[in-house]
Amino acid sequence: MEEPKKENKHLDHYYEDSEIDTYFSNNKVKIPVTEKSGFNFRKLWAFTGPGFLMSIAYLDPGNIESDLQSGTVGNYRLLWVLFGATVLGFIMQSLATKLGVVTGLHLAEMCHRQYKRIPRLILWVMVEIAVIGSDMQEVIGTAIAIYLLSNVPLWAGCLITIIDTFTFLFLDKYGLRKLEMFFGLLITVMGITFGYEYVVSGPNSMDVVKGLFIPMCKDCDSKLQAVGVIGAVIMPHNLYLHSALVKSRDIDRKNPERLKEANMYYYIESAIALICSLIINIFVVSVSGVEYLIAFQSEQLNEYVDADIYKGGIFLGCAYGVAALYIWAVGILAAGQSSTMTGTYAGQFAMEGFLNLRW
Numbered sequence: 001m002e003e004p005k006k007e008n009k010h011l012d013h014y015y016e017d018s019e020i021d022t023y024f025s026n027n028k029v030k031i032p033v034t035e036k037s038g039f040n041f042r043k044l045w046a047f048t049g050p051g052f053l054m055s056i057a058y059l060d061p062g063n064i065e066s067d068l069q070s071g072t073v074g075n076y077r078l079l080w081v082l083f084g085a086t087v088l089g090f091i092m093q094s095l096a097t098k099l100g101v102v103t104g105l106h107l108a109e110m111c112h113r114q115y116k117r118i119p120r121l122i123l124w125v126m127v128e129i130a131v132i133g134s135d136m137q138e139v140i141g142t143a144i145a146i147y148l149l150s151n152v153p154l155w156a157g158c159l160i161t162i163i164d165t166f167t168f169l170f171l172d173k174y175g176l177r178k179l180e181m182f183f184g185l186l187i188t189v190m191g192i193t194f195g196y197e198y199v200v201s202g203p204n205s206m207d208v209v210k211g212l213f214i215p216m217c218k219d220c221d222s223k224l225q226a227v228g229v230i231g232a233v234i235m236p237h238n239l240y241l242h243s244a245l246v247k248s249r250d251i252d253r254k255n256p257e258r259l260k261e262a263n264m265y266y267y268i269e270s271a272i273a274l275i276c277s278l279i280i281n282i283f284v285v286s287v288s289g290v291e292y293l294i295a296f297q298s299e300q301l302n303e304y305v306d307a308d309i310y311k312g313g314i315f316l317g318c319a320y321g322v323a324a325l326y327i328w329a330v331g332i333l334a335a336g337q338s339s340t341m342t343g344t345y346a347g348q349f350a351m352e353g354f355l356n357l358r359w
Helices: 009-018 041-047 050-058 061-074 079-103 107-114 117-150 154-174 176-201 205-213 223-233 236-248 256-295 309-320 322-355
Strands: none
Touching (some): 041 256, 050 079, 050 236, 050 256, 061 079, 061 223, 061 256, 061 309, 061 322, 079 107, 079 223, 079 256, 107 236, 107 322, 117 154, 117 322, 154 176, 154 322, 176 256, 176 322, 205 256, 236 256, 236 322
């Protein structure tokens, strides 16, 4: 006898709301049906995408610059802070994922239903300010990368970035999976370019591992930078983004088994994506730790020169040749362009959810 399908009656009042047209309503990815239960790579592939788009926020130019500064100030000794912040980020992203999967509503839509008008509008303004603040550094970071590659002025680079962002976002008109593949390509570019810089700079691998797993930095002036690492990694608007992106999969939310399955695959995908972002961040911190500490520390004054993505490219070009400069710039360009696109999505989802708009 076939077992009757269980239902989440306490969530039934959300299902009708989730049927309202949203951005992904006509563009959802189908999940393959398999006879056998348990882990399946085809299903994992079907769920793969939202986590990697989310992980872009962990790799934006602001994060890269924070990595450079933490490397110059603390060498490898702040890597454990980066690791801990990434783990904390995974926990928070998993909660956002679960909200979107189980209710069919992303975080901004849920806030619209749970909060009264005044606090809801205040929260919306705060989220949009966070998105704008992140987008500013992402656009400027991309413009710096364009300047390193072609000497185009920063103001022109900002305009190019804005135009490119909306141009690339039109890729989803040809299918959401194509857009996700494009983001995967950009993450791959970042991994290759920053990995190249790691190899040519040759940091001590044992010191990197110790810095990653052993909390330290006693008697060093890096407490403020440690807080900066946490702030750069964990971004509030990314929770709104991730909880919305998971709605792009066609999930039967009235079937508890399908919900449990979706949550499991999303957890796995998010973990893989954040591991990739952590490795890329480790590359950047390690490069700055081994090189900037030598190049910018004054033996007489015991002072550090502030590190940024522009100085990072120039130094690498001087130390390892012009190829290192261009490879660095390509990595920053990929980081800036991809994060600007996801920031645009985050702002769109926040505005639509908090104000109950359907565009």
